[in-house]
Amino acid sequence: MTRAVHRAGFRPLAFASRQLLLRPAALKIAASIVLTLLALGLYSLSRGSYPLPASTLARALLAPQEMGEQPRFILFDIRLPRILMALLCGAMLGLAGAAMQSITRNGLADPGLIGVKEGASIVVLALVLFFPAVGLVWRPLAGWSAA
Structure with missing residues (x-):
């Protein structure tokens, strides 16, 4: 059994009484994706119409109470929530796509496969025609309720 696991590319990792099988190549890819997202997040924190230098970002993360009012507002009330929301939306879209593909057992599945897109479109069209x-603001809400 152990030889077959090693031949398949897995490496065992033991925690107390449990054992976890890891694939080092997949772990490297996941780590590189996380590091890339972290680097892009830090880059987008510093760029904008009001640029924040790296020293201000470091000060904001280590001692936010010592920052000025304007940089603190820009960083914590505008840029950081947008970055976190973008990450969460991307993750949720990925999970929704994976769920759609696993439910239909089709690697090329999209929302048009089971009529989600068409149902939302017809409700928005009816809203525009009849009301x-x-x-x-009600059009996206109507489409969302129909999807």
């Missing part, structure tokens, strides 16, 4: 005075 033209309704504000624009």
Whole structure:
């Protein structure tokens, strides 16, 4: 059994009474993706119409109470929430796609496969045709409720 596991590329990692099989190549890829996301996140924290130098970012992470009001507002109230929301939205879209592919057992599955996209489109179209005075904010909500 152990030889077959090693031949398949897995390496055992033991924790107390449990054993975890890891594939080093997949672990390296996952670590490089996480490091790339971290580097891009730090880069996007420092760039914008009001640039923040690396020293200000370091001071913000280590001692935020010593920062000025404007850089603290820009960093913690504008840029950081946007970056976190982008990461969470990307992760949720990836999970939704993986769920769709595993449910349909189709590696090329998309929302159009089971009519999700078409159902949302028809509800938005009906909203525009029958209730033209309704504000624009209701269109995405109607599409979301139909999907």
